[in-house]
Amino acid sequence: MSKLEACGLNTVLKQTITNKPLSWIYNTFIESWPSDNYVILDHDSNLTKEYLSFVTNTQQTFVGMPTILTKGVPRSPCSHGVYSAGPYTKKDYVTAIGSGITISKEAINMAVAGSECNTVIELKREHHAASPRLL
Numbered sequence: 382m383s384k385l386e387a388c389g390l391n392t393v394l395k396q397t398i399t400n401k402p403l404s405w406i407y408n409t410f411i412e413s414w415p416s417d418n419y420v421i422l423d424h425d426s427n428l429t430k431e432y433l434s435f436v437t438n439t440q441q442t443f444v445g446m447p448t449i450l451t452k453g454v455p456r457s458p459c460s461h462g463v464y465s466a467g468p469y470t471k472k473d474y475v476t477a478i479g480s481g482i483t484i485s486k487e488a489i490n491m492a493v494a495g496s497e498c499n500t501v502i503e504l505k506r507e508h509h510a511a512s513p514r515l516l
Contacts, residue, residue, distance in 0.1 A: 385428075390437065391416075403479065416486060423480040436483055445483035446475075 385392045393414060397406060411419060418436050422428075436445075448466060449457040455464050458477035469475050 385433070390433070411489060418483060418485050419489075421479050421482045421484075426480055428481075439485075441485065443483070443485050444488050446477040447481035449478045449480075
């Protein structure tokens, strides 16, 4: 967290031993901490300066998801159960590992209102380091 704070980012560590669903934790956090962008991380996430720069400087409405590699083979994100780096269409059923997912406040507002966010950004990464690329 000190590295994030050194980059001028506000950080909050949220831990719970009550075994609440991650969706509850994420939604509660987002409702409690107004921000332009949110990044969901695991305890072992490592981020590059390029990733942080992109997240803090982009003005786009987007959902970003990292490419997760297992032994050098991309495993996430997936479209209809198969690895796919995108681009995605409205018909695609996209799933992704949660660590490193980035979402803009505007994309959240659109989802709550029932609108669609058509901008998906693939965050290329090696292990847990990311370099974003707009799709």
